[in-house]
Amino acid sequence: MANLLDSPLILATRRNHGLEHATIHILSRHFPGKPLAGHSNPGGFFILGDVPTDSVREAATEALARLRNGESRLAVHPGCGTNYVVAGALAGTLAWLGMTGAKTGRQRRERLPLVILLSALGFMASQPIAPIIQQRITTSGDPGSLAIVDVYYVRKGVHRIVTRK
16 A cells, blocks of 8 residues: 555645645635635645635745644645545445345334444544544655645636646
């Protein structure tokens, strides 16, 4: 697994994802209550939110410096899609297991309370697990030689941050 996560395209995406999260943490501090999101790829990331481009540039630059200075916790964000995927996967898998062997509609209805309980347990179990998966798999708090090449306005509420390794 480590070899796959360190392959060039995946590592670049993980580093950009960590920088994206760190940037959003900083922007959220400057624009409290403003909805923000992001999307990362090997060439950089997008910040989605109605904020000034200069603020995005400053936040990304600060985020990179802080990651370089060891603030790797900035790479993990509570609003990351990884959290939703882990919660859905655990809740869905436990719900499916709860229905295993139920053949009739009556059996399925009778198991509904069990399935709801198992789904809730899956969701609760995801809360401590998802940030660990972010930290170890979907993001990297170590930017390595990552550099910001450009930050530009794409259209209202969309900014592109171009990086290189």
